[in-house]
Amino acid sequence: RSFPLCPDATSRCQVMLVTCLYLASYTLLLCGFLGLLRFLDALRKRGVLMPPDRSRRTMRGVRVPLYEQEDPHVEHVFVHYMVFSAEGPWGQGTLDSKHLVVFIHGLGGLADQITWGADGGLAQRLVNSGYTVLALDLLGHGHSDSPDVEVGPDEFLAQIVSLLQRLDVSEPFHMIGFSMGCLLASMYAAKFPSLVKGLVLDSPFSCHLPLHTVQPVAVLYGSLIQAFFGGGNCHSRALYNTVLHLDGRRWEPALVSLNNSALPVSVMACSPMLSNAWSVHRAVRRSHLFVVPFGIGASWARGSSEIQRSVRDQILSLLGKSEEHSHTE
Template sequence: MRLVIAFLILAVLLVLPLLAPRFENHQPLVEYRQERGVSLVASDSGTTRYQTWGDWKKARKPVVVLIHSFNGYLETWEPNVDALVREGYRVVAYDLFGRGLSDRPLKPHTLDLFREQLVALRSTLNIDGPMHLVGASFGCVIATDYALHHPEQVKSLSLTGPAGFPDEKNAAQELAKKPFLGEYIFYYAGKPLLLSKLNSYLLNLEDNPWAKAYWKVYDSYPGVKRAALSTLRYSPVLDYTEGWRRLGKTEIPVQFIWGRQDSSFPYYHRRVVEKLIPQAEVVAIDSAEHWVNVDQPRETHQAITDFLRGIR
């Protein structure tokens, strides 16, 4: 009898990760958004939360679009927004699918999916001219992919703490691709895994307690772990080499801003940038981890605005 019970428990533990997505309750997320009156845009795959700053009635400079990291949310740009607005830019940031207060679609999280978000956002906000895209980590990959597909809509790329540089010691993506194993790992250990990564993004997380506070709120809604696994499986989070190579064959102005202490995608990957993207400007910032724009917001802002001022 004990053997039968043990077998049944094991069977449930093995099957649960595969069935869980069908039973996700997203109504609390919908209600949370409604209570706070957040700005939303709809596309074929779901609803995206976004926020704008600056004077959108008087078009002066191009719009700056901020695209957060793999494990982030739009508030990670708060240390940088005011400075960009003072420079006269209209600014918009949004939550990627599966993150923050955006929907968690039950479909592969490919670059096509993330491109769809930006297309819908651009249409909703009636952005008719070229945009400056500013990415963080995986947001750099999304920004570059969008620029490669819509070069006429992108004026420049500013890529902070960029992802997409393979490292032999990082086997996470290969592990995630394995059938069932990835579901099992992320279902039972996804939250501590993602939280441990968050803890490594800043040199001193205690200096920015809001970073973890926001994350814990958004992680409490179903679908975050599933979206993270799907993104690792279907998007080039850890290896965007081919995309960087294609970017190097364009004339799109691009800069990379790297924290010298970045442990997620270390600064030594600048050698790949120098080789594949000859037009790229590389800026190194001291005392900064992966979220360089949060660790050193003033230096990051200065680098971005200096770069933007030089673009005609």
């Protein structure tokens, strides 16, 4: 004898069915995405997606220790960097440490991310205002080495420290970080406060939420960017190792140090995604929060030309305030 299902049982069955359909569609989408990555990677290996003249012989870079220690047996890695200035070829200009801005990209990003957008991007706007811009490819990104070891914030920080030392940057400079680069810039400023005039943190990544919720998305996003645009050595393995070693708790000591210092800190975020920026803003009480209405990440390069100009002007204004603060000390 059969009995009709009660409403609660029916609801549970419907929920289970919807959940199964959702998981199945997500799996199919993921498989299709991975298939697309394989296809793009195959095209890249055949040279279809490779831009011309990307040999390291045409690049600027130095070899630095993988870890922050003076051990001759420590593995050295190649770090690619670009300099944008009023003198010299674009991307290979003359380094002027007196008016320097150091840009640190995010997970899956590239050094030339600062040139994206209309009219030469933020880099051109900064150069037109008298600044020199130094941008580097983090390990596992762009044209920097992708070492076959676990890489995380500590290794990235050691890379930044070693590069600036090799380039003889000894005068205070500005730092702009984007996404994961915000954490690295904050860690550097906390460790070397006398070398940093001010921080601009654009779209800081999750500070307190468990990062395992965004790991698959971040890895696939970075892999797609690199596979599509080609020309680098940003491997899925390197990205995966990086994401696994990102920990929101790494923010805490850096933010505590920044809060106890007089260093000017500015936080930028888009209006739909303010939670992470608010976390940083609350932790550093003297920081300034700038919201881009209806914007998206890297707003200096995306969205309408009006939004791009507004964001670039705001960044210049923040750098100017940091200059004034450093002169009054």
